[in-house]
Amino acid sequence: MLKKLSVSAAAAGALAAAIAAAFSPAAASAASAPLSDTRIAAHFDLAKGQTPENVALSPDGRAYVTFAKGRQIAEISPTGTVRIVATLPEPADGGIDTPALGFPLTAGIVRAHDGTLYFLYATGTPDLTGVWRLRPGGAPQRIAALPADGLPNGLALDARTHTLYVADSVRGTIWSVPTRGGTPTAWSTAAELAPAGFLGANGLKVHNGAVWATNLDKGTVLRIPILRNGTAGHIQTRATGMPGIDDIAFTGHGNQLLAALDGPNEVVLVQPDGSRSTVLTSADGLQNPTSIALHGRTVYVLNAGWLTGKDPNLILAHRTK
Numbered sequence: 001m002l003k004k005l006s007v008s009a010a011a012a013g014a015l016a017a018a019i020a021a022a023f024s025p026a027a028a029s030a031a032s033a034p035l036s037d038t039r040i041a042a043h044f045d046l047a048k049g050q051t052p053e054n055v056a057l058s059p060d061g062r063a064y065v066t067f068a069k070g071r072q073i074a075e076i077s078p079t080g081t082v083r084i085v086a087t088l089p090e091p092a093d094g095g096i097d098t099p100a101l102g103f104p105l106t107a108g109i110v111r112a113h114d115g116t117l118y119f120l121y122a123t124g125t126p127d128l129t130g131v132w133r134l135r136p137g138g139a140p141q142r143i144a145a146l147p148a149d150g151l152p153n154g155l156a157l158d159a160r161t162h163t164l165y166v167a168d169s170v171r172g173t174i175w176s177v178p179t180r181g182g183t184p185t186a187w188s189t190a191a192e193l194a195p196a197g198f199l200g201a202n203g204l205k206v207h208n209g210a211v212w213a214t215n216l217d218k219g220t221v222l223r224i225p226i227l228r229n230g231t232a233g234h235i236q237t238r239a240t241g242m243p244g245i246d247d248i249a250f251t252g253h254g255n256q257l258l259a260a261l262d263g264p265n266e267v268v269l270v271q272p273d274g275s276r277s278t279v280l281t282s283a284d285g286l287q288n289p290t291s292i293a294l295h296g297r298t299v300y301v302l303n304a305g306w307l308t309g310k311d312p313n314l315i316l317a318h319r320t321k
Helices: 009-022
Strands: 035-043 052-057 063-067 072-076 082-087 105-111 117-122 130-134 141-145 152-158 163-168 173-178 185-188 201-207 210-215 220-225 236-239 245-250 257-261 266-270 276-280 289-295 298-303 313-319
Touching (some): 035 276, 052 298, 063 298, 072 105, 130 152, 152 210, 163 201, 173 201, 201 245, 210 245, 266 289
Parallel strands (some): 052 105, 052 289, 105 152, 245 289
Antiparallel strands (some): 052 063, 063 072, 072 082, 152 163, 163 173, 173 185, 245 257, 257 266, 266 276, 289 298
């Protein structure tokens, strides 16, 4: 998820003020169990559009990150070295018609076992908006077109069925697309996915036979079972009360998860019963966290600085259990 930062400074300021009013930041606090030993592993350049939106990890701990405003995919080494691996074409109109944003958005990203990266690009134009693929050593290629009047944002991969799931934050839809590419299917259009003023369905994960989604406006975590025939089951609301929720990552303890709350500038631990506790805040270096991932005992948190306007970064934390 991200907040609209248009080419007009006045428009950007007005929107930032509106979002800040909607998502009141919490007071700062130190890292709380089960997280500890936080550190900033990499700093990014806000002036170059290096606003990290989503992350996928390789087995050796490298992070593949989408820079939302930079139209780029970056590889970040375990030592914090940043390497740009792909830059996407700029739309002819500069992306001014990208829904809800007014600039081209490079969003969700996942990594397959063979190293292939799949990611989303939204431009408000039919020639570029959709699901893209980047094979190791190759060039980015669009493999599925998505509606230009939508905002493909969150992306999840079901490796078992070779299916990609896409959260459209404007249309309130989860699309399914084969990893080989082709025509997308509107997998779920449940009312719980719809926006309530800005952006709806956002973060996305496949976990324990279901697609899990967040709704940024409504502050919810949603679970949609994947039925035997591959269709969507009845949607369930599993957690509430978290406006500004963006990405999630499961901890390995059943349905327990960590959630990045962009506007409130927090990372929270959400229990299977929906209760939650704050584990990271601005005191740990958060700058509007947009995405989160786990590699063993290490938690990766990407921060875009959409509202703070400074120091987009990658924070690493140790998970004690």
